[in-house]
Amino acid sequence: MIIPLRWQLLELQDAYIAAIDDDRLEDWPRFFTDNALYEIIPKENEDLSLPAPILRCDNAAMMRDRVASLRHANIFEQPTYRHMISGLRVLEETGETAVMRTNYLVVNTSLEGSTSVYQAGIYKDVVVRTEAGWKFREKRVVYDTSRVQTLLAYPI
Amino acid sequence: MAETAPITQDVLDIRFPRRDGSRIPYAVFNSAEVYALEQERIFRGPTWSFLGLEAEIPEPGDYKRSYVGETPVVMTRAKDGELAAWVNRCSHRGAEICRKTRGNSVVHTCVYHQWSFSAKGDLQGVPFRRGQRDQTGMPPDFDVKDHGLRKLRVESYRGLVFGSFSETVAPLADYIGPQMRPYIDRIFNRPIEYLGCTRQFSNSNWKLYLENVKDPYHASLLHLFHTTFNILRVGMQATTTTDATGLHSALLVVKNAEDNAEGYKAQNIRTYQDGFRLEDSSVLDMVQEYEELSTNHIQPIFPQLVIQQIHNTLVARQIIAKAHDKFELVFHFFGYTDDTPQLRAMRIKQANLVGPAGYISMEDTEATELVQRGITGHGRAASIVDMSRHKPDETATMISEGLVRRFWEGYRQLMGFAAEETL
Numbered sequence: 001m002i003i004p005l006r007w008q009l010l011e012l013q014d015a016y017i018a019a020i021d022d023d024r025l026e027d028w029p030r031f032f033t034d035n036a037l038y039e040i041i042p043k044e045n046e047d048l049s050l051p052a053p054i055l056r057c058d059n060a061a062m063m064r065d066r067v068a069s070l071r072h073a074n075i076f077e078q079p080t081y082r083h084m085i086s087g088l089r090v091l092e093e094t095g096e097t098a099v100m101r102t103n104y105l106v107v108n109t110s111l112e113g114s115t116s117v118y119q120a121g122i123y124k125d126v127v128v129r130t131e132a133g134w135k136f137r138e139k140r141v142v143y144d145t146s147r148v149q150t151l152l153a154y155p156i
Numbered sequence: 157m158a159e160t161a162p163i164t165q166d167v168l169d170i171r172f173p174r175r176d177g178s179r180i181p182y183a184v185f186n187s188a189e190v191y192a193l194e195q196e197r198i199f200r201g202p203t204w205s206f207l208g209l210e211a212e213i214p215e216p217g218d219y220k221r222s223y224v225g226e227t228p229v230v231m232t233r234a235k236d237g238e239l240a241a242w243v244n245r246c247s248h249r250g251a252e253i254c255r256k257t258r259g260n261s262v263v264h265t266c267v268y269h270q271w272s273f274s275a276k277g278d279l280q281g282v283p284f285r286r287g288q289r290d291q292t293g294m295p296p297d298f299d300v301k302d303h304g305l306r307k308l309r310v311e312s313y314r315g316l317v318f319g320s321f322s323e324t325v326a327p328l329a330d331y332i333g334p335q336m337r338p339y340i341d342r343i344f345n346r347p348i349e350y351l352g353c354t355r356q357f358s359n360s361n362w363k364l365y366l367e368n369v370k371d372p373y374h375a376s377l378l379h380l381f382h383t384t385f386n387i388l389r390v391g392m393q394a395t396t397t398t399d400a401t402g403l404h405s406a407l408l409v410v411k412n413a414e415d416n417a418e419g420y421k422a423q424n425i426r427t428y429q430d431g432f433r434l435e436d437s438s439v440l441d442m443v444q445e446y447e448e449l450s451t452n453h454i455q456p457i458f459p460q461l462v463i464q465q466i467h468n469t470l471v472a473r474q475i476i477a478k479a480h481d482k483f484e485l486v487f488h489f490f491g492y493t494d495d496t497p498q499l500r501a502m503r504i505k506q507a508n509l510v511g512p513a514g515y516i517s518m519e520d521t522e523a524t525e526l527v528q529r530g531i532t533g534h535g536r537a538a539s540i541v542d543m544s545r546h547k548p549d550e551t552a553t554m555i556s557e558g559l560v561r562r563f564w565e566g567y568r569q570l571m572g573f574a575a576e577e578t579l
């Protein structure tokens with residue numbers, strides 16, 4: 001059976017957000033190629049072509065370091081994220097690579113039990129087909145919610 | 157700066173148990189009345205508040221919205237290249253005029269009745285001022301010269317732009333003071349380029365953050381990044397300095413002079429056999445850019461600015477008070493215009509260390525929020541700020557709360573709060 005490309009890419013995004021929402025952070029770097037770029041940057045800077053990010057890993061090793069630091073070094077209130085994604089658009093596609101953008105919304109639930117919108121934005125992704133399936137070669141998370149509430153620990 | 161007369165009848169009944177800044181009544185963090193009084197005595201009082209970087213508004217007509225305390229202001233560069241700032245409130249009936257975060261325009265027009273103002277805040281045009289046909293306009297005694305926007309005093313020190321509502325505060329360079337200027341001069345020693353900003357919002361009092369940046373005691377205890385990854389930091393020398401008021405301060409952490417940047421790097425990646433290690437330690441690389449090989453330069457200029465150099469990241473942090481239990485932090489990242497592409501890339505990579513998601517900074521707002529929650533309902537209780545209190549001259553140490561004490565004594569005097577202890 002030939003699975004349409006759009007379906008394959010949605011499956012990738014769904015698996016990606018499930019890993020974060022289920023707190024399987026150790027799986028998170030595996031969605032990327034070894035030399036992938038993962039960046040979270042406010043739309044405010046992106047619109048002005050200014051480079052300052054809040055988080056930037058330029059390879060998967062840095063992503064694994066991030067996870068190790070979150071698990072063992074950093075102190076923060078454990079977030080409970082739920083990611084919602086919509087509006088996936090494939091902008092370019094060669095069969096082996098695809099460029100796409102997807103809206104996301106992350107709500108967070110505090111220990112005390114209130115849920116609030118933590119962040120809204122878009123994923124700007126470049127994905128490549130590998131032997132292990134589609135992987136992100138670049139995932140740039142451009143967020144609209146420029147005011148980050150308290151801190152950002154977990155990836156988006 | 158201590159020109160505020162003490163409140164004779166202390167309506168707020170805020171009392172500092174001691175006169176040395178070592179006991180802080182929690183009411184200063186969780187009282188809306190104290191917050192309101194701070195707006196008057198600090199932000200609209202004899203201080204200079206950091207508004208932004210000149211590098212953010214390099215061209216004539218460039219503007220950026222900013223704040224002095226809770227008051228929204230706009231900083232601009234006028235046609236003649238001069239800096240200006242005004243309250244973002246139309247002189248007609250109070251509407252917000254400037255509605256974009258940044259932009260370029262030499263005219264600012266209020267949308268409500270289209271009164272228009274120059275970049276310096278002067279009223280230039282009033283629609284139907286002389287009426288129309290047989291309809292009347294403004295009265296004959298109406299003079300546009302009398303109805304400009306509320307202007308602030310504006311000065312720049314080495315590209316850092318400050319505004320003040322006070323007619324009496326000393327010129328900016330004197331306000332910063334002779335102890336603090338050399339520290340600013342070392343960072344702002346050549347033209348800079350603005351690299352963008354990130355923003356963080358905290359449900360805690362703005363002074364808890366100022367305390368935090370004056371508190372080297374917490375550095376190795378709250379931030380466990382270096383310890384966890386066995387990153388050795390031997391031979392570090394700390395220096396702490398304040399200005400005469402105690403409100404501004406500088407913390408400089410320097411690697412011993414005999415070691416160069418390469419030696420520092422080699423030491424950084426040395427790890428123990430057991431425990432955790434970074435797979436990619438490039439985030440901790442460092443290039444020596446100043447006379448001293450400083451890993452950390454943290455310098456709050458009261459009330460709204462913290463200058464930061466950590467490794468090769470350069471940031472002007474702006475603290476914006478929003479309520480007694482809320483503040484916003486804006487991290488203005490910058491580099492030098494003569495950065496090599498490699499050095500610029502390094503600065504961007506090291507953004508991972510600082511800011512809202514920073515490896516060695518994310519805990520700070522977590523801690524200030526823990527305090528804010530912990531002190532709720534306990535305005536009469538006070539914190540204990542005693543570390544190295546009996547050794548006030550020991551300034552070359554991280555294990556001290558000396559800067560915090562100096563700060564609170566300066567704050568107490570500026571606010572006119574009483575101390576129970578008599579000396």
Ligand code: FES
Pocket residue numbers: 246247248249250251266267268269270271
């Ligand atoms: S309120 Fe601004 S023009 Fe009327």
Ligand SMILES: [Fe+2]
Pocket residue numbers: 368374375379516517520
């Ligand atoms: Fe800290």
